[in-house]
Amino acid sequence: MTAPKGTAIVGQSGGPTCVINQSLVGVIEQARETMNITKLLGARHGVRGIVDENFLELDNQSLDVLEKVAQTPSSGLGSTRDKPDEAYCQRIFETFRKHDVRYFFYIGGNDSADTANIVNRMSNDAGYDLRVYHIPKTIDNDLLVTDHCPGYGSAAKFVASALMGDDQDNRSLPGIKIDIVMGRHAGFLTAAGVLARRRDDDGPHLIYVPEAVFDEDKFVADVDKIYSKLGRCLIAVSEGIHDKDGTAITHKMTETIEKDSHGNVQLSGTGALGDYLSGVVKEKLGAKRVRADTFGYLQRSFPGFASPVDQQEARLVGRMAVKYAMEEDTADGTVAMKRLGTGNDYAIETFRSDLVNVARNTKSLPGAYINDEGNNIKDSYRDYVEPLVGPMPVSGLLTGL
Amino acid sequence: MTAPKGTAIVGQSGGPTCVINQSLVGVIEQARETMNITKLLGARHGVRGIVDENFLELDNQSLDVLEKVAQTPSSGLGSTRDKPDEAYCQRIFETFRKHDVRYFFYIGGNDSADTANIVNRMSNDAGYDLRVYHIPKTIDNDLLVTDHCPGYGSAAKFVASALMGDDQDNRSLPGIKIDIVMGRHAGFLTAAGVLARRRDDDGPHLIYVPEAVFDEDKFVADVDKIYSKLGRCLIAVSEGIHDKDGTAITHKMTETIEKDSHGNVQLSGTGALGDYLSGVVKEKLGAKRVRADTFGYLQRSFPGFASPVDQQEARLVGRMAVKYAMEEDTADGTVAMKRLGTGNDYAIETFRSDLVNVARNTKSLPGAYINDEGNNIKDSYRDYVEPLVGPMPVSGLLTGL
Numbered sequence: 001m002t003a004p005k006g007t008a009i010v011g012q013s014g015g016p017t018c019v020i021n022q023s024l025v026g027v028i029e030q031a032r033e034t035m036n037i038t039k040l041l042g043a044r045h046g047v048r049g050i051v052d053e054n055f056l057e058l059d060n061q062s063l064d065v066l067e068k069v070a071q072t073p074s075s076g077l078g079s080t081r082d083k084p085d086e087a088y089c090q091r092i093f094e095t096f097r098k099h100d101v102r103y104f105f106y107i108g109g110n111d112s113a114d115t116a117n118i119v120n121r122m123s124n125d126a127g128y129d130l131r132v133y134h135i136p137k138t139i140d141n142d143l144l145v146t147d148h149c150p151g152y153g154s155a156a157k158f159v160a161s162a163l164m165g166d167d168q169d170n171r172s173l174p175g176i177k178i179d180i181v182m183g184r185h186a187g188f189l190t191a192a193g194v195l196a197r198r199r200d201d202d203g204p205h206l207i208y209v210p211e212a213v214f215d216e217d218k219f220v221a222d223v224d225k226i227y228s229k230l231g232r233c234l235i236a237v238s239e240g241i242h243d244k245d246g247t248a249i250t251h252k253m254t255e256t257i258e259k260d261s262h263g264n265v266q267l268s269g270t271g272a273l274g275d276y277l278s279g280v281v282k283e284k285l286g287a288k289r290v291r292a293d294t295f296g297y298l299q300r301s302f303p304g305f306a307s308p309v310d311q312q313e314a315r316l317v318g319r320m321a322v323k324y325a326m327e328e329d330t331a332d333g334t335v336a337m338k339r340l341g342t343g344n345d346y347a348i349e350t351f352r353s354d355l356v357n358v359a360r361n362t363k364s365l366p367g368a369y370i371n372d373e374g375n376n377i378k379d380s381y382r383d384y385v386e387p388l389v390g391p392m393p394v395s396g397l398l399t400g401l
Numbered sequence: 402m403t404a405p406k407g408t409a410i411v412g413q414s415g416g417p418t419c420v421i422n423q424s425l426v427g428v429i430e431q432a433r434e435t436m437n438i439t440k441l442l443g444a445r446h447g448v449r450g451i452v453d454e455n456f457l458e459l460d461n462q463s464l465d466v467l468e469k470v471a472q473t474p475s476s477g478l479g480s481t482r483d484k485p486d487e488a489y490c491q492r493i494f495e496t497f498r499k500h501d502v503r504y505f506f507y508i509g510g511n512d513s514a515d516t517a518n519i520v521n522r523m524s525n526d527a528g529y530d531l532r533v534y535h536i537p538k539t540i541d542n543d544l545l546v547t548d549h550c551p552g553y554g555s556a557a558k559f560v561a562s563a564l565m566g567d568d569q570d571n572r573s574l575p576g577i578k579i580d581i582v583m584g585r586h587a588g589f590l591t592a593a594g595v596l597a598r599r600r601d602d603d604g605p606h607l608i609y610v611p612e613a614v615f616d617e618d619k620f621v622a623d624v625d626k627i628y629s630k631l632g633r634c635l636i637a638v639s640e641g642i643h644d645k646d647g648t649a650i651t652h653k654m655t656e657t658i659e660k661d662s663h664g665n666v667q668l669s670g671t672g673a674l675g676d677y678l679s680g681v682v683k684e685k686l687g688a689k690r691v692r693a694d695t696f697g698y699l700q701r702s703f704p705g706f707a708s709p710v711d712q713q714e715a716r717l718v719g720r721m722a723v724k725y726a727m728e729e730d731t732a733d734g735t736v737a738m739k740r741l742g743t744g745n746d747y748a749i750e751t752f753r754s755d756l757v758n759v760a761r762n763t764k765s766l767p768g769a770y771i772n773d774e775g776n777n778i779k780d781s782y783r784d785y786v787e788p789l790v791g792p793m794p795v796s797g798l799l800t801g802l
Contacts, residue, residue, distance in 0.1 A: 057801060
């Protein structure tokens with residue numbers, strides 16, 4: 001079927017990243033080159049802006065503004081945590097009909113793909129020619145199908161760099177240092193800590209991810225072992241670590257649990273987990289200098305430090321969504337990336353996949369990257385993550401130390 | 402008196418910075434060009450390494466290694482929190498005599514200047530020709546005499562950039578966000594948040610520094626006012642805020658207070674203050690989305706993001722300490738900086754001052770930069786801090802928002 005002529009709407013959803021605006025600008029650029037898109041509107045705060053008919057005109061944005069926005073972290077159109085049910089999606093679809101919207105591009109994680117999928121089904125059922133594309137975005141790197149997710153490389157660069165700097169700090173003033181990294185279910189971001197290590201005694205010396213069971217006593221014993229050997233210990237911990245029953249450690253320590261509209265417990269925006277683990281180590285090891293930092297929102301919104309590869313890829317998937325939407329056999333779907341080469345030969349190509357393939361489930365860090373003890377990430381993970389992060393900051397050590 | 406020939410010792414002390422290794426490399430470079438310095442040793446972990454005679458050979462470090470170390474945050478020789486008393490200083494002096502040490506360069510804050518001053522006095526009293534120089538270093542920017550301190554510009558760049566990114570994040574997903582910034586007594590670092598603001602509604606919307614009295618009820622009212630108007634609020638808070646009686650807010654909330662060897666309470670390496678203020682706002686305003694991040698050690702050790710001006714100046718003060726130490730009329734002291742021009746005409750020159758002038762007291766953020774309500778920093782502070790930070794990351798906003 002020939003691609004329809006009409007208005008396109010683009011929106012952004014979920015937690016911001018450093019490159020989600022690259023994808024937005026990719027959509028805008030490609031839409032300008034596409035005859036069938038007669039008007040491009042930005043939905044303010046994702047689906048919320050659609051049902052509220054709160055749109056921003058995107059056709060007249062200057063190239064200068066767009067290039068600046070592309071380099072700016074966080075969602076330029078505003079984001080939302082709304083997770084639409086059927087009735088909500090029906091309102092979205094009705095707004096589309098009302099404004100003769102024929103294209104919907106939604107940049108987000110798997111919840112956004114799910115929304116896109118429901119709206120797509122509704123338009124199909126109604127015989128309304130709407131073309132829907134999900135554009136992947138998440139620092140968690142947990143979407144299915146795609147090799148990796150735009151947003152991850154930049155967040156991984158921040159986390160690995162922060163751990164590298166903190167390891168130098170910890171060498172300078174030795175002690176036990178715990179750094180809490182984002183990642184509710186997937187340990188990809190924390191695993192990027194392997195890039196902080198250059199020398200044998202570089203930290204992070206221990207890395208805990210949600211894919212391995214976290215046992216408090218084992219944790220204390222792990223720390224004790226490193227601390228006894230090196231006189232210091234740097235530890236990277238995913239916020240989503242849980243015990244053998246699957247209970248998140250944050251659950252066990254908090255009495256008042258705050259949940260968002262997805263039913264998720266608040267893990268970020270609080271230093272509680274780090275302080276708790278720090279207290280456990282102090283009490284059980286009697287160690288004096290124990291500190292904890294929670295990297296927080298900086299992981300997803302620190303400016304001027306994005307991965308160049310991540311920026312390019314995020315722009316590309318935005319453009320490709322618009323391109324695919326014009327083709328007969330790829331009228332709806334999600335844009336995914338396939339890795340073509342490794343190391344210096346790293347390259348990707350995009351491909352289309354069905355919305356349903358990314359809408360429901362998420363991906364975990366493969367067990368092959370986790371060591372047998374479940375307290376570290378193998379150096380083989382470096383091959384996967386290094387090309388996505390690009391050059392790391394310089395780190396030098398005086399000869400003789 | 403002619404400068405003596407002999408061994409020089411250089412050490413680093415206190416909290417690391419992103420450019421303290423620039424000063425170290427400045428000392429090494431200049432010492433290599435100085436005939437009177439026959440050998441240069443690095444004290445491992447500051448004064449601790451002197452009394453333990455734990456030295457690192459610095460004459461044979463390659464230029465490649467030195468350049469990498471200069472760009473690496475944190476103290477390359479290791480640091481210490483030891484604050485020597487008279488007996489400790491006596492041991493330092495005896496080690497110097499034993500190794501025929503004739504030059505002592507100590508990079509640190511006012512406590513380090515105090516140590517340098519005591520050792521200098523001891524050598525004078527003993528008629529031993531020792532030349533002692535303090536080289537300024539602190540992210541707190543609180544040393545007397547000098548216009549500003551090496552280490553501050555880079556930390557200020559990190560803090561201002563982090564706040565700028567977090568403000569974009571907060572625009573995207575509106576709510577109340579509290580960011581805790583280092584600064585026990587001085588608000589310079591938190592005040593750098595003014596650089597995050599470009600537009601009228603940019604955050605941080607409120608800035609609290611230790612130089613103003615912090616009243617919890619007033620704080621809640623301040624937040625309420627901004628939140629009612631903008632639907633969001635970004636707040637920067639110094640870790641050292643205190644009430645009208647001078648009691649630190651962290652004191653009031655913690656039952657078990659951890660103190661370091663200087664008798665200071667632990668403020669960093671914990672998310673407690675942010676979580677406490679977040680709780681207060683939630684409870685009193687009934688606001689739903691309230692989050693807190695504590696920027697933590699990243700402020701002093703995040704790599705690859707230093708201020709270029711700060712790097713150059715830190716290198717320069719290291720070199721100048723060695724130069725001054727060779728002159729008859731500047732045989733001991735501290736290296737200070739004088740600002741020669743503003744804006745694009747910004748430049749500095751170094752000068753020497755007596756050790757005692759920086760050893761005892763510290764500087765506070767001048768009251769002229771704090772607004773009358775004590776809940777914000779005036780834009781005039783931008784003129785002071787901007788040249789020290791250099792270019793900020795790009796920040797763009799779509800037209801029409």
